[in-house]
Amino acid sequence: MQYRDVIGIAFAQIRGNPLRTFFTLLGIIVSVAFLIAVVAIIQGMNAYVKENIADAMVGTNAFQVRRTPIQVGLIDDELMSRIRKRPRVSPQDAEVVRAALPDAIAVSRQSGWPTPITEVLWRGRSVGGIFVFGITSEYQVVQDYSVQKGRPISDVDVSQRMAVTVLGTELAEKLFETVDPIGQEVRIAGQRYTVVGVNAPKGRVLGQSFDAYVLLPITRFEMQYGRRLTTTISVKVSDTADVGAMMARAEEAMRLAHRLRPGEENDFSIETSDALVSFWKNLTRILFAVIPAVVAIGIVVGGIVIMNIMLMAVNERTREIGIRKAVGARARDIERQFLVETVMLSALGGVIGVLAGWTFAFLVSAVSPLPARITWWSVAVALGLGAGIGVIFGVYPARRAARLDPVTAMRAE
Known part of the structure; x- marks a missing residue:
């Protein structure tokens, strides 16, 4: 057959x-x-x-110098106890990294955990559940933010502790609707801030908006909220292939700045988005x-x-x-x-x-x-x-x- x-x-x-x-x-x-x-x-x-999530948190072609590693869920109690003893990342650390990486596109410092969540008010209107971040001027370059209206936070804003803010798109749309937000005065946790810019939208990730935030100069942020436990240094490089070499140079500079002896473990972490993935x-x-x-x-x-x-x-x-x-x-x-x-x-x-x-x-x-x-x-x-x-x-x-x-x-x- x-x-x-x-x-x-x-x-x-x-x-x-x-x-x-x-x-x-x-x-x-x-x-x-x-x-x-x-x-x-x-x-x-x-x-x-x-x-989306990893690149949005760390940035494309970027890495971070942190007090704690990203993969906290995998850290045992003994290691977590040692991490708590680490020094906080300081403005001086950011300058050390900047000096060690003159060919980096940007080196920024931003507030970390715990991130304040507050209500933003303008003329009787309010929007709650807004994340507040303190940043230096280069943060927007590291995180690939583009300004839709106005301008980003500048070095002058940071050095002079200016009461200015850049809003995420979602917050700006809910708060101002048809009114131009640039130059308007808003209240963030009871403090007055002048809106100088609105960032272009980043969209949503798993239903969580990436546009419901305010950015403040980190010096002004620390005046209001104090220094965070996990202030972070972010570095953006021009090519993915350069990330590894840049991380090694940053690690060496940080070890020298923290006076760590050969064989002594790092009292900081250097992470890319691969750690989160x-x-x-x-x-x-x-x-x-x-x-x-x-x-x-x-x-x-x-x-x-x-x-x-x-x-x-x-x-x-x-x-x-x-x-x-x-x-x-x-x-x-x-x-x-x-x-x-x-x-x-x-x-x-x-x-x-x-x-x-x-x-x-x-x-x-x-x-x-x-x-x-x-x-x-x-x-x-x-x-x-x-x-x-x-x-x-x-x-x-x-x-x-x-x-x-x-x-x-x-x-x-």
Whole structure:
């Protein structure tokens, strides 16, 4: 028997029992759809963290000199105790880094944790939940901010502790609506500040706005809020390839400034956005560890269902098998026929599962801030699982059909 005939008969059997086929494949469809959807969401989140959250927090082609590392979730109690003993990052440290990196595009200093959240008022209107950051003039270069209206905070503002502020787009729109905010006086935590600029929008990340903030000269910020526990130095370089060398030079300068002896551990941290991405990926590894177990259970259950259905099909088609053997069909022809039907069933379940998972991932990304990215390897694994289950669980029913005695089979009703 030719493969074309075998495949044709298999299609006819599947098409002739659509409801039974669907329920037979339900376990595989659900398992494969789960695999595709979860992997798509996790991969999308990994890319989203790198492209949006990490770069937005640290900056593109940038690194930070910090009192504490970014991946605080991975620090044990003993190490955290040592970190608390570290000195705070000072304005003098920023000047040391600046002197060590004359070829850097920008070296800025900004307030860190805890970040004040306050209410901003203007003529009876108020907007709450606004983040307050103290910065030096080069911060906007490091963070890739562009001014939409007015001007950024300048060196003069910082040196003279000027009561001026730059607003995020969302705050400016809510507070002033159709009024030009430049030159207007607002109250930030009870203090008067003159609006000198409005930054272009950065957008939202996972539903969290990156435009609901005010920027103050860091000297003025520290007058009002005091020095933060984690004031940060940020350095922006011209090329990603230069980041490693610049970090090494900054580390050497900081060690000399802090008078650390050879072999003594750093009392500061130097981080890039890769640290945050790595921290996130460590969290998602837990999900990747659980996914195979869940998918394997579903696939095995689906394979057992397929095997039982095919055994039932062998019993239903006993007379057909006897007639085919009587007219010359060999045992391997019968075995191949049932094995092809099983593989086609499970492969069909894999394809439907891929489409269902793809659709679900798309719907999740459409109705929520969670992104989703379908990866080729997850599709290949899903389709391979579908076909593989057909081979593994289809061998026994196929061999049972091939071993039927033709005379006995023809007598079956």
